Amino acid sequence: MAQIVCLTNFVLLSVLLFTLVQAEHPVVYRRSRARAFIESQCKATLYRDLCVRSLSYYAKNLTSPFSHKQLAQIALKVTLAKAESTRAYVTNVAKELKQTKAKYYQVVEECLSQISDGVDQLTNCIIETRNIKEDDKSNDFPWHASNIQTWMSTALTDSSTCIDGFSGRAIGGKTKAMIKAKVVNLEQLTSNALALFNRFAARYRSAHVKKPKV
Numbered sequence: 001m002a003q004i005v006c007l008t009n010f011v012l013l014s015v016l017l018f019t020l021v022q023a024e025h026p027v028v029y030r031r032s033r034a035r036a037f038i039e040s041q042c043k044a045t046l047y048r049d050l051c052v053r054s055l056s057y058y059a060k061n062l063t064s065p066f067s068h069k070q071l072a073q074i075a076l077k078v079t080l081a082k083a084e085s086t087r088a089y090v091t092n093v094a095k096e097l098k099q100t101k102a103k104y105y106q107v108v109e110e111c112l113s114q115i116s117d118g119v120d121q122l123t124n125c126i127i128e129t130r131n132i133k134e135d136d137k138s139n140d141f142p143w144h145a146s147n148i149q150t151w152m153s154t155a156l157t158d159s160s161t162c163i164d165g166f167s168g169r170a171i172g173g174k175t176k177a178m179i180k181a182k183v184v185n186l187e188q189l190t191s192n193a194l195a196l197f198n199r200f201a202a203r204y205r206s207a208h209v210k211k212p213k214v
């Protein structure tokens with residue numbers, strides 16, 4: 001008798017556990033699938049580890065079925081946030097240098113204007129991605145895509161112009177190194193976001209753009 005009770009309890013407990021695990025499962029399962037999606041898409045980028053690291057926190061933002069457009073938009077937002085924090089940092093450094101009349105103030109000021117331009121370009125890109133509809137009836141995808149690609153390339157050039165301004169000058173020391181590290185990080189995020197956008201654009205084209213009849 002005791003054995004039967006014990007067995008019944010065991011069965012009940014198993015059922016309970018099984019139900020709990022089942023209930024928990026979809027969320028965990030979706031997150032890990034979202035992460036796998038991010039990892040597979042990041043393979044198309046130049047800085048894969050950074051790509052996975054910068055995006056996996058936002059796996060929860062991806063809704064199933066996972067969309068390449070959504071991932072490209074998330075990458076753009078992450079890049080814009082980095083561009084804004086870099087701009088804030090360089091703004092503060094420039095203020096300090098202006099007061100101390102440091103020799104390399106001019107270089108930092110020029111870098112700041114590049115980063116600010118990059119912030120504008122990335123902001124425009126995010127707005128433009130919203131004009132891309134999943135069902136392309138107007139056929140204006142090539143126009144939106146080429147705008148985004150142009151602006152992201154400009155943002156990429158902005159970062160590297162800033163970095164170039166610092167190289168070969170025996171000035172600035174630690175401050176220079178700090179700015180450079182931040183801008184290199186921004187440049188890499190921008191490059192990754194562009195690669196993810198290009199990947200989305202290629203898929204979109206093959207799915208939507210009608211092939212000319214032969």
Ligand SMILES: *[C@@H]1O[C@H](CO)[C@@H](O)[C@H](O)[C@H]1NC(C)=O
Nearest residue numbers: 058060061073074075077078
């Ligand atoms: C992720 O989702 C949250 C909540 O919806 C939102 O506030 C945030 O901006 C999103 N982040 C990105 C990078 O898309």
